[in-house]
């Protein structure tokens with residue numbers, strides 16, 4: 411298996427995702443401070459920074475699990491008007507189920523660990539209104555296959571699977587309804603290096619095949635370098651630098667980015 415670095419895709423259209431000037435405080439901790447981010451259709455935005463820099467809080471906002479104190483969020487999709495932070499809980503849930511997929515670092519957050527793997531994916535498919543067991547299972551199998559999950563383990567519950575396989579079930583669930591946006595929160599952190607490379611390979615292939623817009627958060631520059639077209643560097647809740655991945659890795663401008671990149675080399 412080889413991972414190749416492709417030239418960044420040229421994007422000329424409107425951003426699919428626009429987050430503007432979001433801030434979030436927990437008690438006396440300013441988790442995110444006046445952050446803006448965009449992702450163009452078919453692009454992978456990587457968000458990198460040390461632990462506590464606000465990456466996951468920002469991603470949770472993009473998944474409408476978290477509402478900022480200030481700021482707006484729009485997705486340029488049909489029937490998705492206005493500032494999404496103003497939607498009520500039901501509308502948020504429907505939007506997330508049908509248009510946004512997410513893979514968490516911790517599979518317990520994304521999966522029912524004692525239900526079968528195919529059942530976990532089928533549960534997501536129920537949102538589409540499909541009720542035929544045979545069709546749900548067939549579609550779940552297709553999504554698991556696309557995520558390179560071993561199909562002889564369809565009935566195994568995630569609790570009995572390896573970390574890499576659990577991430578593949580989360581991924582299958584996330585892509586089952588062909589979302590416009592896929593959010594990945596430290597998708598390979600905690601996996602063995604060889605398993606990590608295989609999961610990254612699957613993500614890269616899926617992105618290339620389906621042109622899904624992705625936002626990937628990681629403290630690991632290797633993950634960001636493998637997946638991202640454009641990179642946003644966060645520190646202490648703020649964005650310190652944004653640029654094309656090649657520019658960030660080859661010619662970082664901010665002292666903090668330079669430190670991150672040189673520490674990795």
Ligand SMILES: Nc1ncnc2c1ncn2[C@@H]1O[C@H](COP(=O)(O)OP(=O)(O)OP(=O)(O)O)[C@@H](O)[C@H]1O
Nearest residue numbers: 436439441459460461462463464465466467468629
């Ligand atoms: N629900 C919460 N309640 C209180 N504080 C929180 C909450 N979520 C995040 N924080 C705080 O906000 C800051 C940013 O956290 P966040 O998880 O977004 O950072 P991160 O860059 O994703 O780091 P990590 O990779 O370690 O999760 C941290 O100081 C964290 O303790």
